[in-house]
Amino acid sequence: MAENVLYDELMRQLSADGSVRRELGRIVPGGCSDGSASVLAVLGRHGAMRIGRLTELLGVDPSVTSRHVAHLTMLGWIDRNPDPADRRSRILRLTSDGHTQLAELSDHRSRELAARLTDWSNEEIRRLAQLLSRLRADFDAQRTEPRTFADASEDARHPRAPAA
Amino acid sequence: MAENVLYDELMRQLSADGSVRRELGRIVPGGCSDGSASVLAVLGRHGAMRIGRLTELLGVDPSVTSRHVAHLTMLGWIDRNPDPADRRSRILRLTSDGHTQLAELSDHRSRELAARLTDWSNEEIRRLAQLLSRLRADFDAQRTEPRTFADASEDARHPRAPAA
DNA sequence: TATTGTTATACTCTATAACTATA
DNA sequence: TATAGTTATAGAGTATAACAATA
Structure with missing residues (x-):
């Protein structure tokens, strides 16, 4: 397989990418963990949804989503209202505070990213x-x-x- | 800032990248954790070095490197010989087993990557x-x-x- | 005194398995 | 019985702080 070296190189870059990932994690402002940030971002982008859908979009185990959602609910950044169509489920929705937090988070990250990509077109x-x-x-x-x-x-x- | 939306989009992709990262983690064959794989890869690419240098290249805290190195040493995949120039340090080097493991790891990951990028040029x-x-x-x-x-x-x- | 590593501890993200409530 | 979600538990990665050995 001649192009094996290509996959190898990409693999190396994806793995070494850990330093970028960790740095991105550090960029998150206080009070908002990385996992919570992901949930906020998905809800902000796709609108209200049930936990199951959120789990799909995040690509993690349902238990993980459940924990993050519980955390954000405690912070008052999202609320969980009963789903009239299925009482096993609840609809997740950003609160007003949640929208504010997401906007701040987004701005902050964009600024940090911009500071690191000054010579990118x-x-x-x-x-x-x-x-x-x-x-x-x-x-x-x-x-x-x-x-x-x-x-x-x-x-x-x-x-x-x-x-x- | 007009191009803010660009940074925002890249930020979203980098964050959502979590699903790729987790999948890559799952790709690692048994017996070799993700952190250990990074250490093996760096030693394989750059050759023998001290812990300090390894820490730099990985972009993590020295305590993290120390733990991973201890683990790999126990597995017999790297060895730590005294640095004659500075007795506080030791030189890390892949063992024969370590080279074998790295090669297997690399092949395995390349194959998995290839299976997912079938329609990429x-x-x-x-x-x-x-x-x-x-x-x-x-x-x-x-x-x-x-x-x-x-x-x-x-x-x-x-x-x-x-x-x- | 400064530097190189190591160890103890704690926090986050994640997955598995067992469980509750509803369909 | 099957499905949506939660909770308990465990494991990996990481960082901070305290520490040991050597320069």
């Missing part, structure tokens, strides 16, 4: 965001539709993206 | 790796040379990368 920023988005989509597809061994060998024999 | 893979590398470099620079408030306001007034 808009096109480069856009390109990286786009590639990451696609990467995540491909990983998510893999996660929700586990492949069979047959699939894998089939793809190995007829790769959709032959060496360029 | 080599050029796209290369591009993402390159942008991530640059992102990390810029974050690292920021971390080791903390900015003053004066720097920050100066940059805000005279950004090095004006809107394209």
Whole structure:
């Protein structure tokens, strides 16, 4: 497999990415943990939803979502109202305070990011965001539709993206 | 700041990247935790070094490096020999077993990555790796040379990368 | 006194398993 | 019986602070 070195290099960058991730974690302003920030962001972007949907979008175990949601509820940043259609569920919604916190968080992170990407062109920023988005989509597809061994060998024999 | 939305979008992708990161963590074969894998990779790429240097390259606290190194030493994948130049330090080096493990790890991860990026062109893979590398470099620079408030306001007034 | 590492402790994120309430 | 969500518990990664050994 000639392009193995390519995957290897990407893998290295994705792993070494830990330093970026940790730095991003440190950027979160006090009072808002990283996990909570993710929940706020998803609710802000997609609007009110049930825990199950939130769990899907975050790509974590339901127990994880449940904990973060409980935390944010205690902070008063989201509320949980009964779902009239199914009394096992509740609808999650950003409160007014939640919206404020999310806006502050977003501004703060954008500023910090801007401070680190001073010599990036808009096109480069856009390109990286786009590639990451696609990467995540491909990983998510893999996660929700586990492949069979047959699939894998089939793809190995007829790769959709032959060496360029 | 007109391009704020760009930073915001990249920030969203970087955060949502959690699902990719967790999946990568799950890809690591048994017996090798994610942190250990990073240490192996750095030693394999840069050769023998002291803990201090390893800590720098990983971008973590020295206590973290120390723990991972202790773990890998117990597994027999690296060894720690006294540094003749400074008896406070020891030189870390991959053992023969360590090299084997690293090779297996690398192959395994490349295969898993390949299975998820079947419709990516080599050029796209290369591009993402390159942008991530640059992102990390810029974050690292920021971390080791903390900015003053004066720097920050100066940059805000005279950004090095004006809107394209 | 300063530097290199190590250890003790605590906090966050995450997953698994057992459980409750409702469908 | 199956599903939505919660809670208890455990494991990994990380940081801070206190400490030991050497420079």
